[in-house]
Amino acid sequence: MYPKTLQQLIESFKMLPGVGQKTAERYALTMLESNIEDLNEFASNLMNIKLNIKTCKVCHNLTETEICDICADNTRDQNTICVVSSAKEVFSIEKTQEYHGVYHVLDGLISTKKGIMPDQLNIESLEKRLSQESKEVILALNATVEGEMTSLYLAKRLEDRVDVTRLAFGLPIGGHLDYADDMTLIKAFEGRNKIK
Amino acid sequence: MYPKTLQQLIESFKMLPGVGQKTAERYALTMLESNIEDLNEFASNLMNIKLNIKTCKVCHNLTETEICDICADNTRDQNTICVVSSAKEVFSIEKTQEYHGVYHVLDGLISTKKGIMPDQLNIESLEKRLSQESKEVILALNATVEGEMTSLYLAKRLEDRVDVTRLAFGLPIGGHLDYADDMTLIKAFEGRNKIK
CATH class of the missing domain: 1.10.8.420 (RecR Domain 1)
Structure with missing residues (x-):
């Protein structure tokens, strides 16, 4: 020992x-x-x-202050809200340096299996953030059953008040066609674009 | 960030x-x-x-006391010393519950590549432990170039004073013959035994 x-x-x-x-x-x-x-x-x-470490009073992201740096940043588009399931994903998206709106962290996904209902997620606070100026809510949730269920639920609940979009499905960059699963291929076909 | x-x-x-x-x-x-x-x-x-955590004054194993539990245990055979390169291996061998002698931790292996010379290892303290009563020194070192070099060096240095043995080479239990490398196969042939 x-x-x-x-x-x-x-x-x-x-x-x-x-x-x-x-x-x-x-x-x-x-x-x-x-x-x-x-x-x-x-x-x-x-x-x-x-x-x-606390959670931001506005978007529930991790922060050391009352309001996180992203919510407090006036150079960012406060009227475009990207919805993610956990704070970890905020950091993944921030790393790309391509997104200039703000975030909203749900702290989970709706799950019948784990018994997670919409009222256990930060959805009410998301609704409260929406205003006349709100332009778009981008759903950036996992491409899983739970992510899908949550996306559909949120789209239904918010579509009358704001434009709701979701991330594109398709082949991952560097991915080989013969390794892609059926569902990914079907979604990639459905979402095909004209070559510009 | x-x-x-x-x-x-x-x-x-x-x-x-x-x-x-x-x-x-x-x-x-x-x-x-x-x-x-x-x-x-x-x-x-x-x-x-x-x-x-300190190192045992006698065998250089990890311990919370001056002398480790194994060295202090009089029910163990204090005249059979198993030489290992690091304290981690003491715990691996102890887990088998089959060895009832004591240990000596070298704290490394001779290496021309890393410039580790015999005088940087706990070899002198090993020599000092040997007495008229010493029965056997078992070398349990890695089956690598460095382990091999250290085993040969120690065997030469100690063979006049005590019996020096080394662990057997051969197929690992559960190992498949066609996955064994050439060197392992050669050593397994060399070390073949009569079936009892």
């Missing part, structure tokens, strides 16, 4: 997604070789996130 | 072996969903390892 302190650290690492005994052991033994400053910083970073 | 505190935690996770940006993000976001008690425990476990 490993010494008790090391065993406890291994157990902590096993909290991480996809980390089993072997990987946790490897992580813990690597930490043992790190210098004390790095370890203390790691530890304080762990303790700080719960204290410092 | 992620909020600063979260970004710092992501950087900390990137210290772990084999963890890149994506995995670190996933780990950090999972931590954000953990409860504060788990996070504080994780943090204190990280800080404690450097304070609590």
Whole structure:
């Protein structure tokens, strides 16, 4: 058996997604070789996130302030709202540097399987953000059954007040036709465009 | 960009072996969903390892006491010493519950590539442990060029004072003959035994 302190650290690492005994052991033994400053910083970073990170009062994105940087940014188009299921996706879209509107984080997707109903998601606050000036709500949800269900529900609920669009389905860039599944191929055919 | 505190935690996770940006993000976001008690425990476990874990004065294994549990255990055969390159391997061998001697951790292997010379390893302390009563030194080192070099060096250096053996080479249990590489097959032929 490993010494008790090391065993406890291994157990902590096993909290991480996809980390089993072997990987946790490897992580813990690597930490043992790190210098004390790095370890203390790691530890304080762990303790700080719960204290410092909140959700934005407007869009429910992760932030250290009341209102997140994106919602507070007046150079962004505040009348185009991109709806995502979790804060993680905000960062994925931001990385592309192509989207200049704002976001709304639902914190989940409607799921009959997991029993997640629309009233458990941040939909009411999304509705409250809509105004006469609202131009477009872009649904950027997973191309899964749950994402689809949520998209259809939101489209129905909001279509009278604002234009509702969704991301395009199709072949991923770099994807090979013979590896694409049937549904992707069907959607790619349906969504075909004229070559400009 | 992620909020600063979260970004710092992501950087900390990137210290772990084999963890890149994506995995670190996933780990950090999972931590954000953990409860504060788990996070504080994780943090204190990280800080404690450097304070609590030392190397055994006798065998250089990891321990919380001056002398590790294995060296201090009088029911174990103190005259059979199994030589391993790192503390991790002690735990691997202990898990089998088949070995009842003691260990000696070299803390590395001789390597011309990495410039690791015999005097940088715990070899002198191994020699000092040998006495008239010593029965056997079992070399349990990797079946790599470096492991091999270290085994040959140790065998030469110790053979006048004690019996030196090494682990058997051969097919791994569950291994298929057609997947075995040439060297493994040659060693398996060389080491063939009568079926009892």
